Amino acid sequence: MPVKITIIGLGQIGGSIGLALAAHKDKVVTTGHDKDYGVEQRAKKLGAVDQTNHNLPDAVENADLVILALPLTEMRETFRFIAQDLRKDAVVVDTAPVKAEVVKWARELLPETVHYVGIAPAIGAKHLAMTETALDAARADLFTKSVFLVSAPPGASEEALQLVSGFIGLLDSIPVLTDFFESDGLMTTAHLLPQLISAALLDATLGKPGWSDLRKTASRNFFAATSTLADSDGAEALGMASIHNRENVARALNNFINALIDLRDDLENDEESFRKRLSSSLQGRVNWLLERDKAEWSKMPEESFERPSLMETLFGSKLGRMGKKEKDG
Numbered sequence: 001m002p003v004k005i006t007i008i009g010l011g012q013i014g015g016s017i018g019l020a021l022a023a024h025k026d027k028v029v030t031t032g033h034d035k036d037y038g039v040e041q042r043a044k045k046l047g048a049v050d051q052t053n054h055n056l057p058d059a060v061e062n063a064d065l066v067i068l069a070l071p072l073t074e075m076r077e078t079f080r081f082i083a084q085d086l087r088k089d090a091v092v093v094d095t096a097p098v099k100a101e102v103v104k105w106a107r108e109l110l111p112e113t114v115h116y117v118g119i120a121p122a123i124g125a126k127h128l129a130m131t132e133t134a135l136d137a138a139r140a141d142l143f144t145k146s147v148f149l150v151s152a153p154p155g156a157s158e159e160a161l162q163l164v165s166g167f168i169g170l171l172d173s174i175p176v177l178t179d180f181f182e183s184d185g186l187m188t189t190a191h192l193l194p195q196l197i198s199a200a201l202l203d204a205t206l207g208k209p210g211w212s213d214l215r216k217t218a219s220r221n222f223f224a225a226t227s228t229l230a231d232s233d234g235a236e237a238l239g240m241a242s243i244h245n246r247e248n249v250a251r252a253l254n255n256f257i258n259a260l261i262d263l264r265d266d267l268e269n270d271e272e273s274f275r276k277r278l279s280s281s282l283q284g285r286v287n288w289l290l291e292r293d294k295a296e297w298s299k300m301p302e303e304s305f306e307r308p309s310l311m312e313t314l315f316g317s318k319l320g321r322m323g324k325k326e327k328d329g
Helices: 012-024 037-046 056-060 072-085 099-109 158-170 180-205 211-217 220-230 235-243 246-269 271-294 310-314 317-328
Strands: 003-008 028-033 065-068 091-094 115-121 146-151 173-177
Touching (some): 003 012, 003 056, 012 037, 012 158, 028 037, 028 056, 065 072, 065 158, 072 099, 099 180, 158 173, 180 220, 180 235, 180 246, 235 246
Parallel strands (some): 065 091
């Protein structure tokens, strides 16, 4: 019997998950839900989900795996809304950038018969320069050759973790096991810091002396540097993620401020060091993109799940027993 997967939130992440799973229609049945009915219908037309259900409790009640691809601002309320309709032994995952706070909500609101696992997806190198957003940015190969940070509460069900591992494998990505605090630390630098830098650049220029002329002449570089904020889930979601991850964010901002100070000091006092610093940064970026494109993440076995056959993992003993119970019942 096919595994029932419900995707809540059909933006770039949720839509891409659905498009990737569409290659496994013999094994997976996907149901999509979005608060915007029009988005639901577009996702169905694109083939991102097999079916849609605008009634959220109905959308999750028979699901083996529920994926919350939502802004952080909507996560707690969605947990509360679906809690009583989740089946026994259902696995709930979320894609929010802040896990330590989300796991508190999961413990508070989800029944003990349900398993929560946090995931933080990284997109594949070929899509890093994508300019589209929301469902327009959904791609079947968005996660190809990428990694997912996977974190779960202490004592989490091994079967739930293996289910999530297999699901990630079907997206042609690699699961990397972390704890909530490590995941939050990594996502602070990878996800939150660039948005906050974008906000700081705008704060330093908008309405300041010279803005009346700058707004007419700002270059593509200014546009690109400030687009990170525009591409976020919004100021409220960014603010919430930062506040709930205050210590990590403050540390990351301090590191960035210190880097700016070093750059300024070299500019004022040591031209050769200033040039070397710029050259080193540029070369470091080139090296990073080459590494990201090669995606030789198998060199990190100590951090990753052991990867059995993906079909065996995702549709093995746990879900086999689920299907049998339904059939026998």
